[in-house]
Every structure is written in structure tokens, then in C-alpha cells.
Amino acid sequence: MLTRLSIRNIVLIEALDLDFARGLGVLTGETGAGKSILLDALGLVLGNRADSGLVRAGEERASATASFEFAALPRGIAALLGDAEVEIEPGEPLIVKRQLKSDGGSKAFINDQPVGVALLRELAGFLVELHGQHDDRGLVNPRGHRLLLDRYARADAAGVEAAWRTWRAAEDALADARARVAQASADQDLLLAHLAELTAVAPEAGEEEELAEARATMQKGERLSGDLADLQHLWAGSDSALANLRTAARKLDRIAAEHPLLAEALEALDRAVIEASEAEDRIARAVDVLAHDPQALDRIETRLFELRAAARKHGCQVDDLPERMAAMRTALDAIEGGEAEIAGLEKAAQLAALDYGAKAESLSVSRVEAAQRLDKAVAAELAPLKLDAARFRTAVLRLPEERWGPSGMDAVEFLIATNPGADFAPLGKIASGGELSRFILALKVALAEEGGAATVIFDEIDRGVGGAVASAIGDRLSRLASGGQLLAVTHSPQVAARGGQHYVIAKSSEGTVTRTSVSLLDSAGRQEEIARMLSGAEITPEARAQADRLLERV
Template sequence: MLTSLAIRDVVLIEALDLEFGAGLGALTGETGAGKSILLDALGLALGARADSGLVRNGATQAAVTASFDLPADHGIAALLDENGLMMEPGEPLVIRRTVKADGGSRAFVNDQAVSAALLREVGAQLVEIHGQHDDRGLLNAKGHRALLDSFGRIDGAPAARAWKAWRAAQDALDTARADLDTAERDREWLKHNVKELNDLAPEAGEEEQLAEARATMQKGARLTEDLAAVDGELQGSDGALARLRQAARRLDRLAGDHPLLAEALAALDRAVIEAGEAEEKLAGAGEALSFDPARLEAMETRLFELRALARKHRVQPDDLAALAEELSERLARIEAGGEGLAALEAAAGEARLGYETAAAALSVARQLAAVRLDGAVAGELAPLKLDAARFRTAVEAMAEGQWGPGGQDRVEFEISTNSGAPFAPLAKIASGGELSRFILALKVALAEEGGAATMIFDEIDRGVGGAVASAIGERLARLSRRAQLLVVTHSPQVAARADRHWLIAKSHDGLVTRTGVRPLDEAERREEIARMLSGAEVTDEARAQAGRLLAAA
């Protein structure tokens, strides 16, 4: 529900703060008083195109702020959450829009900057605006199917799920067909490359192992001569290790003759041990760095083949094994012929049948709901003096190319204004007055099944009066028991039905013209309705008639 509206520097409105409540609110005033400015300002807040012409002459920018109280389960919460916006439970939703005199504009939801597109989406969930030139609401056939589904409480989820499953199965089939077509053209290429990869039989990590082993063996080739020389110095009867041992044996016989000789013997023993360890390590190094020309050549041949094949397929050597498996699978699919394709075709056919079944059930539900909706609207036409008119909800099958998650139906509201006249789309009716009443009848019928939280009717009673205006007022009052309604009206019968009444008027101070809006108390309200009845000069009879209208409301 719209609770407040603050307007700053919009056309003739300098500063205006309005508070709203539940029920039916009427906005009246003389022609040219500025009622359209008020709606333009609200439209700006709801995401309408930001026109710099809305900025009051002399001001730098226009600003409009609208506040809403919404139930905890309102769908707007999910929309805000999807877009990363916060809405605290129990807190009002505040939307704000500014437009500069140079044309730049900004939009905010709960003081968080948003795009104009998101603001329009948010605004569409908060307020419905209905008027004879409104091509977004009931006159827009694109929304008729959703309105019918809402009226009939039709669950479209099964059809949507079936559509998703069918499209997924069909996409899988199309991909498989494309892959097989491509693979068939590449059969010979695949056979050659699979054989080449399988003959080489690459393994993951093999290239690194070969490179390390090759580098080690190449080191061995460079160090072999030096290692042999070192080994020659240590080994043999004349080697360093043999001489150390011989010296230790001789010193052992003398060690008891002096403490220093004993220490020298200990040092020689340690040297013998260290030299022995050096001998073992040299032997181990020699074995690790053993150089085998034939083995080195085989390693290099294998390594170069791996790297060449990797360059050919533009992959890393470690990925050759996975590539071999992938190409083998592609070749196997070709060799298997159409067996896999047949399974996918069967799955797609089954999924299509599931969607068609769900869509057919959806169509039946819509046909039944259309009959109920047509009857509900027909019951509203006679009181609105549209006795000769007829209304129908056309539910037609669409071509397969137009099917979607919402089913296979095109839904459009159609009318025939006179007996025997053909039905035509609701948006193409000629008479503005008749169109207004059709919209009201349809809205009343739809609202019986639940409607928007806030609805605005812009001069929906234009061109009618007397009993028809009274019937319009009664239906607006009925609607207001289920939703908040604001009506811009010239009809005293409609204004008398309102729970709240605001007067829109211009004022002049000699230099500046301003538009203002103020709430009316009971006496002021009776005077305004009397003016609407009598015109410029308010008579006592008009005041008496106004009192009777208010008493009867």
C-alpha cells in the first residue's frame, strides 16, 4: 500500500507531501489544475522515462519519493533479494527518483542505487495504473495470459518443468548430431591420430621423468673420466685408502710409547673410516651417473617423440594420454553408428510428449478459466450500461515455434461493442468511455480473485454520468475493499464514494503559478462535490444533492 508521496520541483509543484491510507481515495479539481502532473510525478518514481521537462522552471532537479507498507510475503522481497537489495521485515519500502534539468537521472530503493530498468520492475509490482491511454496494463495483450492464469489460479509449473526437460533433451540430441556429423567428416583423421597415440602409448608424468633421467645420464657422461681418476687415487695397493690403513697398522705398534702417538693413531683411524665412506659414496654416484650411450639414445628418442606429438596436437606432453582417450571415444562413437543417437532421440521424443501433455492440461485449465472470467465480466457490463456489448477471452493455440515454458496458448481479451459486431482486441475499441468501463468491469472481475496492492484509475469515468457514474463508483468502492485505490475523477458520484478526498488546485502569487494538493474535511468535501455537480456557481440545490450523495455512499 502506498503510504506517502513527497514531490519536489516537478513542473508546477514546488513542494508537496501527501499521506495515503487504505480504501478509496479521490483526487478532484478543475480542468487544468494539474492532476496529470501528480500522476506524472508518481510515474517518475515508479520508473517511467525521466524527462527533464518535468523539472520546475528555475530548479536544478526534480525529486519524487514514494513509501510503501507491504506484507511480509509480498513478491517484491524475492525480486530485491535477487538483485542484492536489502528489505528489513516490518520496514517500509522507499523508492526515490531524481531527474536533473540537464536530463541526468538517478533511482534508489531503500537508499540503494538501482538502474531505471530495475526501478520499473519494482514499480510494476507495487502499483497498477489504469487509464484509457494506458498501453501497459489491461490493454497490453502480452499480459493477458498471466492475468487469466492468476484469475483461474492455474499452476503453470508442471508445464514449465516439462519444457525445461524437453529443451535439455533436445539440446543434447542436437549436440550429439552435430558431433557425429563433425566426427564422421574427421573419421580418417581420427583413425590416424588414435593409432599414432596408441602406438606411442604416452603416460602422464612420463616426459618429466625422461627429461630428468636424460639430464642425469648426460651429467654422468661428463663426469665419468673424473670419477675414474678419483677412484684410482683411492683404490688399489698404492691407493690412498691402502696407504692410510698401512700407516695405521704401523702406528698401532708404536702408539703405547707416547700419548701423542695414540692421538695420531685415533686420527688415522678416523681418516680410514671417512675415506671408506667416501669410497662407498663414489661407488653410488658412479652407479647413479652411469653412462650408457644406447640407453641415452633411446631416452632421447622417446622424449623427442612425446614433445613432437604434443606440439602437433597443441597440448602439454602430460595431456597426451587424456587426448588419446578422448579421440578414441570420438572414434568409438562413429564406429558405434547411430546407437547412441537413437537413445537420445528416444529421450527427446519422450520429453516432448511430456511437455505436450502438460501444455494440453494447461490449455484445458485456461479454457475453463476463460469461461468463468467471461461470465464474471458479463455480470459487470449491464450495470455499466454496456448491455449490448460482449466480452470474451480468446485462448488460441500457437505455432510450435512460439511454444515456451508458459505453454502453447495465446490469450487475448476481446470485445464486441454492439450486437452482431465482430469481436476485436480490447486495445482497439474506438470509444474512450466504453473502453474505460470495459477496463473497470474486467478489473473488478479479476480483482475478485486477488489483485494488486495499489491501483490508480486515471479519469476512468470520463464521458459518463448519472447512473453509469454511480455504478462506476460502486465498483471502485467494491475494489477498494480488497486493495488500495486512488481515482482521478470528474464525477461527483465517484468522488462521493471515496473514503478520502484530495483537491488539486492552482494558485498564483502574481509571479509564480503553483499546483497544490490538500485533503478535504467533510464540509470542504461537500462543497467540492457540489461544485462538481453545478459548475462555477455552487447552488444550495447542488449542496443538498452533494449531501445526499455522501449520505448514500
């Protein structure tokens, strides 16, 4: 609920901080005192269009801040804040602030975190429900009528929505399977031809790299063949360098014991023989590895050409060819097993459609029955509100099948006829703003609505009525407020007397400066304000006595 509203430099309000409580709060004051300024400030917080004309004359900026507190954050608000990545600690109040500059620019914040104004507009429906003389939201908007009726009926709308999503998912799966099988069937001959070609090629993963390396090695061997032959010649024969080293080692071995230097020379010569032998072995192995075989090289190049030509044809890399073959086999298998799959999906879709139809039909019956009860409940509220000739009807219309959806198969709209013999028309089409507000009040009382906005505001719902009608309005506002928070801007003393909190709005002037102020009244102040509302500019003892009687009845 709304716990605090702070206003700075908006029109005639220089600085104002108002605290609110649960139950019914009333706001009164003389005509022109500035009650609309409060609603304009609250409208800024709720995402209404920023109007630079709201900035107090001579000031550069204005702001409005509203604090809301909840026992537990409603799921709708939590979801919107989560999507916007706005963090609020459990138990922390929701503080919405809107700053407005004199050039028309504005900024929005939630708990000091900057947000877009669009988020404020989305949150507004969960925070405040405003009913005024020209209201086009809340209960007037037919888009919300179906949800209100479902709540009143306590119907299983969630079960219908779940069944709808299951049905649509089954239909989508069936359509996807049919499309896949149709495409595969159309391409079957081509798939078979391509698969036969690739099967003949028999590509293997990593084969291209291995062939390319083998070709490069052979080409290198061809280039080095002369040098390798010369090296082999140096190591071959009885007069080769290695043979001479071994002969020298044998001779030195016979005399090495004669002197330490000869022994050291023998060790060095032995090492040289070993290193030279290893060099001879590696050269021989290199000759084998780098052997140039023109026929083998031709076979490798032919294979590489074949693989790369197949890859170009299928628009992929050579290493992807085995995967393409697998995909072709899968597509061909789908053609063979596709009919069986489609039959199973068709059965699932039929069952899902029947389940949705049964639940939607049951929901429709619940709506029709609840509509009849609601019509009677609203009719019982109309006469006390001086709407005796008016009639109310909840229209539940069956939609064509192509318009069925997650909310079922019905369209729901609240209709009224204000005069005998007049046709029923949408709730928002009646001419009188006062009648509209009283219709909304009757409807809210009949609905005993739960799950709506945290705070409900009625702006001058009692305009043009008095006496018993005003008393009936006050009684119903009080009943509505018993389970939550309701604020009423009123000119009626009968309504004002019902308030648990009473605020008076006043305008004062000092020279050329005009200010609007709002005060919370105590018991004596309430008596005086209600007496003023009863008698006008001059408060008489009779008016005070009548005010006391009104307050005593509450």
C-alpha cells in the first residue's frame, strides 16, 4: 500500500510530505484548492507523461516520490523488477521517484536505481488503481474484465492456460515433423545420389591433414634427393670417413695403455665413432622417410583432389564430410520412420486439443454462471447509489475457434444501460462521469476484488449527489477499504465522515506567491472541516452539531 507521498515544487506545492495508513483516507478542501495537484504528482510516479507545466514557477526542477510497503512483494511486481534487474531487499519498501525539469526532461528511479518511465507505467497497475471523472483504465478497460470475472468465479483459468500451451506445443511439434519429412521426401533422390557418391569416396576425419603432410614430405624428399645421395656416399665404403675413424680407433686401442694422453685420445675417438654412427643411422632413416615415389605422390594428390572436390560440392570442409554423410543417413531414416512419428504426434495433438477444449468449456460454463451472480450483485448496489433505472450485464461471448487462446474461448465485457429501454453499451461509454464512478464503485463492491492494485483512489465519486446517496457511497467506500487501502477525494461530508484519516487541502497567498498545503486533521479539525462542508463559508453551530452526528454514526 501507499505509505508516503513526498512532493517538491509541483505547481502550487513547494514542499509536502504526506503519510498514509490502511483503511479509508479522505481528502477534502474548497474547490480550486489544489486537490488535482496531488493526483498529478502521483501520476508522475506512475509513469504519466512529463509536463513541464507542473514545475513550480521560478524553479528548475520538481519531484514526486511515493513509498509503497507490502507484507510480501506481489509476484507481478517482483517479475517486472526482476526483468529490469532492479534489486530490492526482502522487507524493504518500494520507493518510486520521478524528477521533472522545467525544460520537460524527466528521470525515474526505483529505490535509487535509475529506470525507464515505461517500467513505472507497467508497475502502475499493481500499485494504484485510480477512478476519476474521465477514467479510461482499471475497471473501465474491457481487457481486464475477463480476469476480474475469473477471479469472481474462482475458476481454474491457470489450468486452461497450461492446457493451451500444451496443445500449442503439440501442434508445433507436429508441424515441425511434417515439414521435416516433407522436405526430406522431396530431397530423397538427391540425398541417395549424394550419399552414394560420398560412400564411394569414403572420407575419414583427419585424412586430409595426413595426406597433405605425406605429400609435403615426398616433395621435400624430391628436392633433397641429390644431397642425401652425396651424404650416403660419404658414409659408404671402406675408405669412408666412418671407416677411417674406426680403423684409427682400433690402432689407438693397441697403444692407449702406454700413456694417459693416448687413453684420453682413444675416449674422444670412441665418442666420435658413436656420434658418427648415429649420424649415419639418421641419414639412412631420413632417406627412407623422404624417399620420392612418383606413383605414391600421384596417388596422394589424386586422393586430395577427390576429397576437396567433394567438400566444395557439399559446401563444407573435408573433415566435415563424414558428419554430412551421417546427416544424410539420418534424413533418409526420417523418411522411413517419419510417418510413424507423425502418427504419434497427431495423436498427442488431438489429445491435447480435447483436454484444452474440455477445460475451456468448463471455464466458459463457470463464467456464464458467475456472470449471472455478478449481475444480480451489482443490481443490488445500484439503487442505493441513485442508479435505479440503470441496468448492468456481464457479456460472455463465445469466440470463433481461430481466436481461442490461453484465456479460453470467451470474450468478456461489462455492459450498462443507464435509461429504461436503452441498449446496453460498454462501461466506459456512458455520458456522465459521476454515473461512471458510481457504477465502478458498485462493481467493486460486488466483486469484492482480490489481487488488484495495492491502493485504490476515487476522485470525486460523489460529485452531484448528496444526502442518502452520499451516505451510501461513504458506506461502500468504507467497506471496500476494510481489507486494504482506499483514498477518496470528496466534496461530500457524508463520505468525509467515514474516513479513518482525513486530510484537508488549502490554498493560501502571500503577495504574489500562492501555495497549496495539505494537513492531517485531528478530531477537532475533522469536526470543523465537515461543518464547513455542510454550511459553506460561515460555519454555524448547527453545522458543527450536524458534523458531530455524522461522525458519531461511523
